[in-house]
Amino acid sequence: MDRISRRFPRYSALLRLYPARYRKEYGEQMLQTLADMLDDPEQRKFSVWARTALDLPFSIIRQQITYTGVAMTTTPNYMKYAAHIGAWMLTPFFAIIIINSFSHQWLQRTVLWHPAFLLTWIVALPLIAAALNAAALLRWAYIQRRQNHVAPLYTLADLRRSWLALVITVAGIGIFSVALWHDSVHCVTGNPIRELHNPHQTLHCIQQR
């Protein structure tokens, strides 16, 4: 740690939240600028720290998003397609749940409550979305290992490129897992999502049917 970093240890530590490339390019200049601002007799120290504290989180988020966007341009196209298709497949589930949360019992009065439709939007689509994105991730990990000798876990941990596929995979599996409980929960509450806390009661309910 050099002199100026020692002067602002907390600010210096917070700069680590910026993307590494940005930090390498501008980190030291930012420290120097802060030092210059604080050393300026015309500036009030409190005002300098206040604007720096307000500015920092927005700036970090903005740069993280920017650099993630740049990284996404190097994401393989098949992963982008998988994520795109997967996102559309998950959309009905989230749209229906949101609409239903505004209008109680709306879902049960529509055709979407019919078993065939239920099976589609709550089981099939999320499962296909998850499988598609998991397959894309595995393919990417396999290719990286074969061509660049990168360990699969290391490839998957490259979140700047893999985050979207990972999110959709986890969401798809999550929805499917909830759907496994669907009939039992519905048996008790009439709501597939809201309550999952009493498996004994739901099992009993199913056995009674």
Add this chain to the structure above:
Amino acid sequence: MQQIDHDSSGKLKLGPGALYGAIKQLREENFIEELPFEDERERRRYYRLTRKGLNRLNAELEYYQDTIRLAQERNLLDHATGTLKWTA
């Protein structure tokens, strides 16, 4: 930073994060470039306008000049104070 404070009459208050975010964007769009530095230990970096940046600045100034001229032609500006004559 002091210059920005002074030029905006204290209305624009930037922190280092916003300032270097803007500098990064201007560099990416090739409007400014970093001057070569002699001492590696020197933290301060200096930037200058590129030809593209200068052209853009001129275009912006022309645009504002045209806007002011139009406002004057329509008699919207108070010549004494340089401010709008009327407000909504």
